[in-house]
Amino acid sequence: MTAIQESIQKRAAELLESGEVTQVIAWTNGRFTNQTSPLFIQNAADAGKIVFNEYCVNTLAKYVLNEKIAGKVGVCVRGCEARGINRMIADNQLKREEVYLLGIPCEGMKDRETGEALDKCLTCTHKNPVVYDELLGAEVTDTVSEEIDKVRFAQIEAIEGMSREERLEYFNNVFNSCIRCYACREVCPVCTCRECFVDQLRAGWQGKQNNLNENRFYNLIRVFHIGDRCVECGECARACPMGLPLMELNRKWIRDLDELFAAGEEGLSDELDNTLGRYKTDDIEEFM
Amino acid sequence: MSVVNDTQAAASTGTETFEPKILAFACHWCTYSGADLAGLNRMSYPANVRVLRVPCSGRVNPQYILTALNKGVDGVLVCGCHPGDCHYVSGNYYAKRRLMAFRRMLQYTGLEPERFQVRWISGSEAGKFRDTVTSVVEQVRELGPYKPDPALAALIDSSVDASNPVLPEGGEA
Numbered sequence: 455m456t457a458i459q460e461s462i463q464k465r466a467a468e469l470l471e472s473g474e475v476t477q478v479i480a481w482t483n484g485r486f487t488n489q490t491s492p493l494f495i496q497n498a499a500d501a502g503k504i505v506f507n508e509y510c511v512n513t514l515a516k517y518v519l520n521e522k523i524a525g526k527v528g529v530c531v532r533g534c535e536a537r538g539i540n541r542m543i544a545d546n547q548l549k550r551e552e553v554y555l556l557g558i559p560c561e562g563m564k565d566r567e568t569g570e571a572l573d574k575c576l577t578c579t580h581k582n583p584v585v586y587d588e589l590l591g592a593e594v595t596d597t598v599s600e601e602i603d604k605v606r607f608a609q610i611e612a613i614e615g616m617s618r619e620e621r622l623e624y625f626n627n628v629f630n631s632c633i634r635c636y637a638c639r640e641v642c643p644v645c646t647c648r649e650c651f652v653d654q655l656r657a658g659w660q661g662k663q664n665n666l667n668e669n670r671f672y673n674l675i676r677v678f679h680i681g682d683r684c685v686e687c688g689e690c691a692r693a694c695p696m697g698l699p700l701m702e703l704n705r706k707w708i709r710d711l712d713e714l715f716a717a718g719e720e721g722l723s724d725e726l727d728n729t730l731g732r733y734k735t736d737d738i739e740e741f742m
Numbered sequence: 743m744s745v746v747n748d749t750q751a752a753a754s755t756g757t758e759t760f761e762p763k764i765l766a767f768a769c770h771w772c773t774y775s776g777a778d779l780a781g782l783n784r785m786s787y788p789a790n791v792r793v794l795r796v797p798c799s800g801r802v803n804p805q806y807i808l809t810a811l812n813k814g815v816d817g818v819l820v821c822g823c824h825p826g827d828c829h830y831v832s833g834n835y836y837a838k839r840r841l842m843a844f845r846r847m848l849q850y851t852g853l854e855p856e857r858f859q860v861r862w863i864s865g866s867e868a869g870k871f872r873d874t875v876t877s878v879v880e881q882v883r884e885l886g887p888y889k890p891d892p893a894l895a896a897l898i899d900s901s902v903d904a905s906n907p908v909l910p911e912g913g914e915a
């Protein structure tokens with residue numbers, strides 16, 4: 455980790471010095487112990503502030519969209535960030551040449567309060583960045599995917615095993631806790647619409663009231679909009695101030711699409727190939 | 743709006759049996775003609791269904807389905823052309839993928855599967871339209887009224903519509 459931190463600092467300084475990038479996005483120490491926060495630096499002299507340890511829980515991908523306006527952005531990418539970057543390129547939000555990717559093989563991050571590995575890291579299928587300009591450090595080995603899949607979808611299967619009434623109650627509780635701050639949308643590298651359906655006041659899709667109906671509407675439509683493109687970076691669930699288990703919605707969608715239409719994983723390349731944006735004439739039929 | 747008031751009236755008397763409201767999205771090029779043909783042939787089907795004509799089943803945004811349920815409909819039926827017969831070539835193929843996944847998600851979060859159904863019904867299948875509508879109405883009647891938010895429903899006498907006031911028609915918002 456310290457070796458990686460040093461290489462990020464060194465490369466960030468060099469890139470800023472040479473003018474290849476106007477800004478570097480990384481992490482720095484936060485206010486509390488074992489906490490980091492995203493760092494945006496424009497001067498090579500600030501490179502020393504960069505920190506990389508096992509508490510770098512924020513995924514940086516989405517920040518690039520705002521920052522690229524000022525010029526080419528250098529950004530640290532682990533598996534989750536790299537897939538987000540690919541996704542944004544596929545969605546035509548970003549051009550590959552607008553970013554310089556400092557690849558970081560990642561062993562997983564920890565929760566600062568419990569010290570345990572994050573759920574998104576336990577279930578991570580790509581610990582090495584899938585796209586980068588240079589790799590800082592030796593590649594790590596991924597856990598074999600069948601093993602991961604058992605953990606990845608364990609919660610979904612547990613919920614599916616409940617009765618309908620139990621599921622209804624469970625999700626009513628989940629949706630009831632949502633305060634509709636839209637943090638889950640803001641951090642998501644897939645939610646990139648300039649104008650989100652929740653902000654279209656005249657169309658009136660989303661009422662402003664905070665009640666179960668509106669919250670359910672928001673959460674189900676959010677997951678519908680990202681479902682076939684989610685890169686499972688876990689940012690939405692991490693950012694949620696109310697601790698909603700959003701991955702339980704995302705992963706349900708991901709697993710269904712995979713089972714029904716062999717969707718596979720998203721963000722592995724920057725080609726646009728959304729499962730719900732294509733079809734096969736011999737797709738399975740259940741509406742006859 | 744009158745749709746909501748009907749049930750409120752029915753609910754308040756308390757004596758009448760529950761009559762579900764079903765919203766059927768019908769594709770202009772197939773099911774809508776099928777429904778028309780059913781009428782021409784003097785077929786009878788429950789009056790609980792409100793047919794809403796859409797240009798294509800692919801036009802049915804899942805947001806419509808949730809909105810309908812939130813605004814007091816007890817069940818939603820989406821009908822389109824058989825795969826391969828879409829007037830716009832591929833609209834129903836997209837609809838199929840999307841609605842298959844969306845339907846699973848609704849069930850996962852606790853909706854009864856009967857409350858949201860999808861069927862392919864061509865312009866000549868008047869009988870299939872009648873049978874489908876009848877069976878959906880019967881299934882939903884069995885289930886009882888859809889109460890999206892139990893707390894709200896009790897509070898405002900099942901008029902969940904009040905949770906999202908509709909802008910006055912033609913009015914500036």
Ligand code: SF4
Pocket residue numbers: 631632633634635636637638639690693694695696697698700
């Ligand atoms: S971040 Fe959490 S509380 Fe905020 S809108 Fe999303 S789900 Fe709701």
Ligand code: SF4
Pocket residue numbers: 638641642643644645680683684685686687688689690691704
């Ligand atoms: S929905 Fe959540 S997990 Fe999926 S890409 Fe967006 S932030 Fe990441």
